Amino acid sequence: MTDDKKERGLYELYADDPERADYLVFGRRAHSDRRGFLKGAGLGAMGAMLGMAIPFHRNFPSGLIPAAMAEDTEIGLFSGKDGLTLLNDRPINAETPAHLLDDAVTPTSRHFVRNNGVVPDIARSMDASDWKLTIDGEVEKVLELSLDELKSKFKPVTLKLQLECGGNGRAAFNPPAKGNQWTVGAIGNAEWTGVRYADLLKAAGVKPSAIYTAHHGLDGHLSGDPSKTPISRGVPISKAMDPHSIIAYAMNGEPLPALHGFPVRTICPGWPGSTSQKWLSRIQLRDIVHDGPKMTGSSYRVPKFPVAPGTHVADEDYQIIESMPVKSLITTPQTNQTIKTRTLKVHGHAWAGDNVVKRMDISYDFGVTWVQADLKAPPNPYSWQEWYAEVTFPTRGYYEIWARATDDKGNMQPFAVNWNPKGYLNNSMHRIAVVVDA
Template sequence: MKEKNNESRRQFVKNSTLSSMAILLGSPVVFGAHLTSDIRPIGLSITDWNELPGKSNDLKVLNDRPINAETPAHLLNDALTPNDLFFVRNNGIPPKNVNAQSWTLTFEGESAKRKISYTIAELKSRFKTHTLNLTLECGGNGRSEYNPPAKGNQWTTGAIGCAAWTGVLLKDVLADVGIKSDAVYIGYYGEDSHLSGDPDKNSISRGVPIAKALESESMIAWSMNGQELPILNGYPLRLVFGGYPASCSGKWLSKIVIRNRVHDGQKMEGKSYRIPCDPVAPGAKVADEDMCIIERMPVKSLITYPKSGAMIKKGKKLPLQGQAWTSADSITKVEYSIDFGVTWTACQVSSVSNKYQWHRFVAEVDLPQKGYYEVWARATDSDDIRQPIILPGWNPKGYLNNACHRIAVKVV
């Protein structure tokens, strides 16, 4: 039923898009009905891409150069986020005409014992293949709520997703390359180009401390949910680090450098993906040298069913479903409140198959009388850390907002 609704909605969106095309072009689009959602007349393109390739029209596009699109909360209800619904956070322009057969990944750097390149076929044949369910969240997810406002893509709640990634463990490949004892960081380079088109500029080149690189869930992946990576999510090869800002998980991955210092690539320095080392008051000016790199992402949860705005009949129980995730070992508790945090009731929380997979939670919610309700959810992790119900500490770039999610519900 839900599928059907989506389908008809897509159809509606497509039809209305085509009618507006007709208005723009001054004539009806002949055979318009045969156009698939992947094709649009060239004259209408507003970006380098006619559409978001491989992506649902239900994603909310925040920016089209570079492409940034988030997933509405109610479309994140699957245990594993489908590829066409997985959010997109690009810093540059994805490569075109990618040839996965000839694609290589090169390892080098001050702390690499040797320089070596692998094709994807070599990665597949030389190292053990793993599939792990890993959650990726943009460090700026939730930015739109900060005040004073922070510049950048105004993510609400949808720069998050959890997929089954297939690839090799980074630590297995690093062992083959050889790491010198002075290694402290790895940095990545990808084949996306800078927005300016300048080939000498990287759009983004970040990384993680060596200890994170050597974790048993840190991957070089070529597949997402059993399919090729979507082009916007890094096809043909990418890094996946659960529990860290998703910007660490480099896409269109072509080079990894093993560094004897903290990696100094594009968006590692200045204020990018950094928060004040010491807490500051809202609106404070913070010098670059007082900003520290974000490592672990905070505990967070999202109500994914029902969609905000549900009206139910008095006497019915509201089925509540959602996802909860953390960079700690696991989620230990998810609670909901229907009275603005006065009382909290525990949800059922499912177990996970590996660290950094999000946990599903479900509950049957009693709404005692007619009227307007907000259902809030908050998660607690194995470090006994839980989500704030108002915003966490303000920071200049608006990162790490893990305030509890809220939906509006009416009993009629």
């Protein structure tokens, strides 16, 4: 894996190797005089990105981020997040430590962020006065709706829906898979308000030829090239018509924040978060499986059959990820805690894509025995489910608590999962450590 294939932010690039960063960002390697890259293609690239000429370009040192670009890394939009781990600054990608996900409804400040492009101006300004949502393609009638029309012409719905990045757990794969090294915190269960996706499609009239949707957003490509799109994914018509798939305009009772897709986004719960397009501007119905950016090749796909770690997989041997696998998370206690009692209350959440979690078990003796947890029903389909358990340790010492969920189809979390080239769908059991000093 080469550096120019990694998804990295400006600060990470320039901290590691400033001159290499100049080459990656501006397309020309720095010369020995440390100003040589600001000639020809390099100067042109920087000028284009800044949108103006650079009169004193000869004085600008190599390996320094232009201030205008440094301020545009979107870190300011991240300031409202509480305790998240920033994995990348451009685009912003951040996960939530497990112990901060203890709430039944994930606060906006603690909901993970997974972006592919640059947050658009409409979201930065939070002004949707000129925004329209277009629904076209294989429809009987093209629709164009303002935000006010979306809210007034269609019945609102509010649902608690889990949203998980397809790469959640990628950091545990060996050999490593490229991409953001998520551990367990690319998951959230916010309360979303919007209109049913199905209601919009019914209003437009779905032609019999339509088999797939295509989501188009307003986020910009990281290169700054307006002709390029960072991501455009979709779902089968049947998933769009599910009554729990919505076009959301509010998150936890407030307008969608800039980082979460203002003014509207799709929420296709139980499927990879990438199907829940942010900054939505167009829904296109297609008579083929959508082939937009991040829909083809190995993007959000896994091999059709098990492969050995490190195996190269041909594009034709991948299949699109749909329902996410059964999974659980321990949110209380925080890992690596020392407790002064032999009895411990344990709490967490479990979810299962399109399915429902039917049983939750925990172990504190490395899987020799299991204790069934008290599993709560979800408040609505596609919400995660809370579970509670209590364990009594026999002696003082080091213990691990393992969590294992089983869904209504009999699928159970494994101790380890099959490797895949992109590091998707890691639903291995969550484990935390505790030291009992009592």
